[in-house]
Amino acid sequence: MSLFGDGLEAAVHKAFTRPIPKSAGAQMRYLVKQLKGTRAVAQMLRISQRTVERYVKDQIKKPRPDLAARLEREVKRRWQPQVRARARQRAATTGGIVIDTRARLGYTAPIGSTDESRIRHLTVALPPQHAARLFDAQQADAGDQQLQQIVAEGLKEVYFQDGGRRAGSLDEVRFTDIEHLAFEL
Numbered sequence: 001m002s003l004f005g006d007g008l009e010a011a012v013h014k015a016f017t018r019p020i021p022k023s024a025g026a027q028m029r030y031l032v033k034q035l036k037g038t039r040a041v042a043q044m045l046r047i048s049q050r051t052v053e054r055y056v057k058d059q060i061k062k063p064r065p066d067l068a069a070r071l072e073r074e075v076k077r078r079w080q081p082q083v084r085a086r087a088r089q090r091a092a093t094t095g096g097i098v099i100d101t102r103a104r105l106g107y108t109a110p111i112g113s114t115d116e117s118r119i120r121h122l123t124v125a126l127p128p129q130h131a132a133r134l135f136d137a138q139q140a141d142a143g144d145q146q147l148q149q150i151v152a153e154g155l156k157e158v159y160f161q162d163g164g165r166r167a168g169s170l171d172e173v174r175f176t177d178i179e180h181l182a183f184e185l
Contacts, residue, residue: 008147010183016080028055100181102119102120124158137150
């Protein structure tokens, strides 16, 4: 996936009310129930249908590391869809999203201003409309570059321009060399 997409998913996962199943057998049974059959699970995980059946019956208990990672990722993608949808909806309508980042930020502005980019550590609460744009773009399978652009526009409006109270002539914010990025709903 991507830095921004993974960060948004991690923020949404914090809204879960119950942890995902721990054992490989329980995770496999959950996926079989969600996808309505062992064949679909086998194709998705790139293993044989018989192997899926053996996990379901707890005949195999410990998957190899690459399969364990794929299994957990697929369970997390499908776990508590209503809770996930409510968290996104709340962020997009009332709550907004908090971005904590350490990155190189600069901007394009008229001649005479100090527009040189520098490493900054920012924790900024973006309003709901920016959260809505981020989640809409993520749902539309937007790339990391597009998500990064949406975050940069949000930082421009909220941090640099302070909601229109300053730096009105700011054209574009450059958001590069990201060292740390975390989202919070």
